[in-house]
Every structure is written in structure tokens, then in C-alpha cells.
């Protein structure tokens with residue numbers, strides 16, 4: 001069996017390069033730019049004594065060497081623009097270039113938040129209208145765009161939950177979180193000083209009303225739910241769940257990072273949810289994955305709106321204004337108005353798709369995930385074999401007897417030109433392999449992925465266990481890379 005599959009696409013070809021450090025390249029005396037000593041005459045006198053460096057061990061290269069080095073580095077990657085990236089829970093959909101085009105218009109890039117309000121009416125309009133659109137999509141009454149990421153949206157939401165109960169003179173210190181929740185949920189609660197109580201999901205992979213009922217005491221501030229949950233399953237009892245919480249005076253927070261499964265079809269606000277955050281850098285198509293800026297807007301129902309971060313954009317008879325005087329506000333969570341360029345991209349995406357387009361995106365995302373689920377379930381074990389939403393979770397149970405584990409399958413997929421899916425998450429599924437295709441992939445791409453997954457299941461175990469074979473590095477020591485990173489190039 002070939003180690004380099006004929007099915008392999010060109011997508012990961014950049015990973016073949018063995019690119020040296022720039023310090024290991026070039027030769028003494030080489031330069032890209034010629035500067036004669038006469039041109040810089042007198043520089044020594046301009047610098048304070050003690051600041052003059054007689055030698056600087058920088059690499060010496062020609063211009064083409066520099067250009068080629070950095071061009072190769074820029075391709076030394078795998079991205080949504082080069083291939084299929086089915087990373088579960090991350091919604092790695094293709095981001096249309098028109099979003100970037102609009103975000104880079106001079107009228108947006110050339111303004112500053114300290115400019116007089118009458119000069120930035122257009123920017124305030126984008127903020128105001130984007131808040132309105134996101135409120136409509138989630139069924140909420142008010143939205144803040146300040147949070148910089150999903151996890152910060154959660155933090156903002158839980159600070160509001162805390163402020164709300166304190167304002168009513170209630171001491172509620174506990175938050176219920178199902179074991180199928182995203183890991184950021186308990187972390188956000190802990191940061192707010194809440195005690196987290198984990199609630200087990202049932203054999204359906206869902207939160208059962210009975211499991212909630214027994215734990216829903218007057219000390220509980222909120223239920224923090226991810227819907228669809230991290231198994232990609234819709235919490236079918238949500239109406240009953242939100243009723244139980246409200247009956248005992250609690251609030252329901254929904255982690256809406258998985259909105260790609262609901263947008264334009266169902267609204268969390270109509271299901272009794274009081275607060276929900278969204279990930280613009282997932283559902284609303286602004287680039288992510290490189291640790292760059294994101295946005296995690298938070299939507300709330302009217303009774304929580306007074307607690308939202310200030311300032312807020314208001315529409316008045318003389319245009320848009322910023323209002324600061326919200327006495328119950330939890331305050332700012334981010335400088336200025338959030339990551340504005342990310343907001344412009346999401347605004348562009350929403351306007352260019354319209355309500356019908358958003359609905360179709362959701363329907364296609366769900367269809368694609370179910371297509372993969374059904375076409376692969378004979379080969380890979382499906383712990384919860386029921387209709388999923390935008391992603392599905394397989395395991396390595398069928399392959400384990402041959403000595404092939406989830407990590408091996410993920411690594412081998414790279415040889416076929418695919419970014420590996422999310423692995424070993426959610427934690428409640430042993431050997432999880434979580435696939436989220438998104439709506440932006442064609443049926444041909446999905447079929448090629450299915451074919452690759454099926455072939456991997458038939459390959460010689462040793463070929464899979466030692467994969468990837470087509471990249472210049474194979475199995476990295478990820479623990480050492482995280483704990484003992486080498487951040488400085490060794491000096492020659």
C-alpha cells in the first residue's frame with residue numbers, strides 16, 4: 001500500500017518544505033540593499049554613547065533569498081483557503097473575500113474611536129444595525145458587540161447573571177453545566193466566582209429534565225447550556241429545561257458558538273434562553289484559527305439589558321450617539337467598541353446573504369454533517385447514532401483492535417490533503433473524532449473525505465500508525481512544545 005495516497009490533494013503541499021531558519025541561510029557579506037558609508041555619515045554622533053553596537057549578528061541574504069524564504073513560510077501552513085478543514089466545534093467555513101474588501105475600505109480603516117461622533121456615523125450605524133440583526137437571529141432584545149471572543153462573551157454573560165441576582169438581593173453562587181458543555185463554560189463561571197455543578201448527560205447524549213430538576217435549588221444562579229451541545233446534538237427538552245430553571249428563579253445562559261446549526265431556522269430566545277453569546281469568527285464568517293482577533297457578541301432578554309456593558313450606541317433624532325449612563329451596567333469589557341473590523345466582516349456577510357441565505361447556510365451545514373455521519377457510520381463507530389446538527393462525533397472503537405487510535409487516523413488524513421478533525425473532544429466520548437464539514441464544501445470534497453476515511457480504515461496498521469508520511473515533520477512532541485517552547489533562535 002502506497003504511503004502517499006493517489007487521492008492526496010495538493011492542499012497540504014506546503015507542508016513538504018523543510019525550511020531552515022533565516023539565521024541558517026545566506027553568507028557573509030550578502031545584502032539586499034546597498035547603503036554606502038557616505039550616505040549615513042555622521043550617524044555615530046547622532047546616538048548617545050553606549051547605544052552604538054559595533055556588530056549585530058543578523059542574517060546576511062540577497063533580496064530573492066529573503067522573498068523566497070518568507071513566501072515559502074507563508075505556504076508552510078494549512079488553511080481554509082487551501083483545503084478542507086473539518087475541525088469540529090470550530091466552524092472553519094470559507095470566509096468570502098468580499099468581507100475583507102469591505103472591512104478594508106478607507107472609511108473604516110482610517111477612522112479613530114476618539115473622533116467626533118458626527119464623523120463616525122457610518123461606523124456607529126454598522127454597530128447599531130449589526131446588533132439589531134444578531135438580536136433578530138437569536139431572538140434576544142439587546143446585544144453588545146464588545147466581547148473579543150466566545151469565551152469573553154461567556155464571561156460578560158456570567159458577570160451579568162451575577163449582577164442581576166445581586167441587584168435583586170439574592171445570593172446564588174452555583175451554576176449547573178452539563179458534562180457535554182464546552183470547556184470554556186466552567187472556566188468562565190469560575191472566573192466570576194461561581195461554583196460549578198456538573199450535570200451528567202443521559203444515554204441519548206442529552207440533558208434530561210429529571211437530571212436538572214433534582215439539582216435546581218434556590219442557590220443556583222443559572223443553567224449554562226451549549227445547544228446544540230458538543231456532541232452536535234440538539235437539546236430536545238430545552239423548553240422543559242428552561243421552564244424548570246425559571247420556576248426556581250434561575251437564568252438560562254446558552255453558549256451559542258454553535259449557531260451555525262440554528263441560524264435563520266430556530267431562535268434560542270424563543271426557547272426560554274435569557275442570555276446567549278455568538279462567535280462571529282465561526283458562524284458569521286470572519287477568519288479565525290490563527291489566534292487573530294475574533295468577536296463574541298452577547299445577546300440578552302430585556303430584563304438583563306440594563307446590565308450590559310456601556311457605552312451603547314443609540315439612535316436618536318440627530319443620528320447615532322453613544323450613551324454611557326447605565327447605572328446597573330457591569331462596565332466595559334473591551335477598549336472602545338470591540339474588534340471593529342471583525343464586526344464589519346460579519347455585517348457584510350449578513351447583508352450579502354440575507355435571511356434566506358443564512359437559513360440555507362444552516363440547512364446545508366446540517367445536511368453536510370448528516371451526510372458524513374450516514375456515509376461513514378458503517379466503518380467508524382458512532383457513539384450517538386441519531387440525527388445530528390452541524391457536526392458529528394465518531395470514535396476509534398472499530399479500529400482500536402488493530403492498534404489504530406484516533407490520533408493515527410487524524411495524522412493519516414494529512415497525507416490525503418485534509419486538515420485533521422477535532423480529536424479527543426468532547427471529553428465524554430472515548431477516542432472522539434469530531435467532524436464539522438460546514439456548508440461551504442461541495443459534495444465532491446465531502447466524497448473525497450469519505451473515501452479517504454474509508455481507505456484509512458483498510459490500510460496496513462503500520463502505515464497509519466506512522467503517518468503522516470508526506471509532511472516534513474510527522475509526530476511532534478506537543479507537550480514539550482507547549483511547556484518548554486524555544487522562542488529564540490540559537491545564535492550562530
Ligand SMILES: *Cc1c(COP(=O)(O)O)cnc(C)c1O
Nearest residue numbers: 089149150151182184226255257
Ligand atoms: C469555540 C467555542 C467557544 C469559545 O470561543 P472562543 O472564541 O475560542 O473563545 C465556546 N463554546 C463553544 C461551544 C465553542 O465552540
